[in-house]
Amino acid sequence: MSNEHQSVSIEAKHVTKIYGGRAAVDQVTLQVNKGEFVSLLGPSGCGKTTLLRMLGGLEQPDDGIILLGGQDVTGVPAYGRNSNMIFQQLALFPHMDVFNNIAYGLKVKKTPKAEIKRQVHEMLELVQLGEYSRRAVSQLSGGQAQRVAIARALINKPEVLLLDEPLSALDMQLRLDMQRELKRIQREFGGTFIFVTHDQSEAMNMSDRIGVMRAGRLLQYATPDEIYERPADSFVAKFIGDTNLLDVSVVEPDSNGIRVSILGNSLLAGSNEEPASFRPGAKHSLSIRYEYIRLGEDAAHCANQLQGRVIESVYGGASIRYVIETLDHLRIQASVPHQRGGRRYSPGESVQLGFDPDDALLLEDSGTGAAS
Known part of the structure; x- marks a missing residue:
């Protein structure tokens, strides 16, 4: 097997899923390396959960293939794959204590009792619940229940752990705590986690790479800093962080970037593409992150300057x-x-604002269609 396949945990190639004549997932190609924490991010109905369910074998693609550990598992159901999935509803067994919830998968495989005990206690230590083995599920806090579900999912050492918005029911502080805890568990376990969320800060905080989806398509798949600083289009720019999106017209390429026009103002912009690829007169979105705007004296040395009034x-x-x-x-x-x-x-106060070309990114407009 090649080194490339040895380092890839799970891969989707041109995967499509059709519901009612509409592509819920549309020709998505995605490659996740061993030991990566990847988030699938997008608004409700964008196809991220459908893609996750196909990766886990709970749904089968209408087109394309899925590889797990280098093996084609397209058409193989969930129980036949070395992967596991955690849902928003954790579905812990209420009649079993913590130990037996975690041990369930090993018991199904008829693992010897001594080995079950050893592995369960290993998992309890991993999720920092060593003193809770005989605690009833009903006595657990929300965060503790989350960690029991994670331990139960990891006990059989899956190639990939798939998580479908498991933190969305938690309150804000517990959610932040669990983000850190989940990342710690993933790092110490050394496994591959794929996490579905609609919360951009959650994805930014936890992920090695993020896949931003809209209307069934994967718009961008990159590291958090690449997506934030070099978004693929105006939708990604707006969905990840806060940005000003201005409708501008291209004037011409410039030695320092691309000259654009808006409401009679001439500005210099940067881009992900070669300046010469932008056609004069073409309409584009100009993305400028809120924190890239300079005010007052700080604006004096910026290449782009505008005069305004604080509203x-x-x-x-x-x-x-x-x-x-x-x-x-x-x-x-x-x-x-x-x-x-x-x-x-x-x-009411007058103020000068400014920004540099590298902080103003000229992007394709992703359109206004619903992200369903």
């Missing part, structure tokens, strides 16, 4: 978010780091 100022502790309206009635939002005693702008 709104929202204090957020570490930062202040401003809504600024330019003289041409263009509304731009900025998020500026706040220091005690630092400069603050009030609504």
Whole structure:
């Protein structure tokens, strides 16, 4: 077997699933390496759970193939694959204690009792529940129940663990705690985890790579920083983090980037593509992250400068978010780091704003179709 196949845990090639004449998953190709934590991210109905269920064998693709550990498992049901899945509803056995919930998979395989005991206690230590083996499921907190479900799923050492929004029912603080706990477990276990979520901060916090989906298609599959700093299109830019999306027209390539026009203003932008590939007169979206906007004296050295008036100022502790309206009635939002005693702008105050070409990304408009 090649080194490439040895390092790949699970792979989908041109996978499609049709429901009622509509492609819920549309020609998706995805490769996950051993030991990676990958998140599938997108709005409700984008196809991420359907893709996850196909990877796990709970659904079968209408087209394309799925490889697990280098072997073609297309058409093989879930029970015939070396993978496991955790759902939002954890489905722990209420009549069994923690030990027997975790041991269930080993008992089905008729593993010797001494080996069951050893492996269950190993899993309890991994999920930091060593003192809870005889605790009733009904006595567990939400986070403890999550960890029992993870231990039960990992006891048979699956090639891939698939997780379908398992944290979405938890309150915010517990959810943040479980994100850290899940990443720790994945790292210590050394396995491959694929995690479905519609929460972009959750995906950014946990993932080695993120697949952003919309309307059944995989728009971008990359590291969190690549997706944040170099989004594939305007939908990805808006879905991951906060950004200003401005409708601009291309004027011409420039030695420092691409010159664009908006409401009579000439601006310089960067792009993921070669500047020469942008046709003069073509309409595009210009993405500028809120935190890339500079204000006042900080704007003086920026290549792009606009004059405006503060419409709104929202204090957020570490930062202040401003809504600024330019003289041409263009509304731009900025998020500026706040220091005690630092400069603050009030609504109605005039202010200069600026940004550099590298911080203004010219993107394809992904359209306005529903992400169903």
